Every structure is written in structure tokens, then in C-alpha cells.
Amino acid sequence: MNYGATPLGLQGVQFRVWAPSLASLTVKLEGRREALFPMERDGEDFEVVIPQARAGDLYSLVLPGGVERPDPVSRSQPHGVHGGVDAGVAHAIKRIG
Secondary structure (H helix, E strand, O other): OOOEEEEOHHHOEEEEEEOOOOOOOEEEEOHHHOEEEEOEEEOOEEEEEEOOOOOOOEEEEEOOOOOEEOOOOEOOOOOOOOOOEEOOOEOOOOOOO
16 A cells, blocks of 8 residues: 555546544645545545546645645655645655644
């Protein structure tokens, strides 16, 4: 099981985050595909597959209350720690929330 963003080719991108203490979590795609995608709880994790997302798309995580954060497992933050992260290069584990 991979945490972060996992490109699935033509099926889009799977997003998975370990966040056992959060009540909800949302993925926000940035740029031309900007939209919000609520994640589903799966044990201590949250997960969602977004068919229209592609490797290289920028995204952030939206916590309860609307606070946006970069994915803590991303290895690419082209706009710094306060910008979106790259959907093609996150494959580690770190807890948020």
C-alpha cells in the first residue's frame, strides 16, 4: 500500500493519507483541473481515486475547517512548502492530523 499520490495510468491517481485523528480529509487539485475531492475513511487512512488527475498535477490536502496543507509524503514541492505538490512522486508514510 502506497501513501501519497500513486499514478494509475489512464485510471487517474490514487491518493492515500494516514490521518487517524482527522474526521475528514479532501484532495484539492490545482490548476486547470481545480476541484475538491472528499476522501473516504479506510481504517486509519483516507483514500480516493481521482480519474481526471494525472502524474504531474499539483494538489494539496484540505483539513477540517478548510486549512490547506501539502502532502507530508511528497518528494516534489515545486512552489515551496506552501504550494501544491506534484501528484507523481509521493511514496512514503507520515502521519498528519
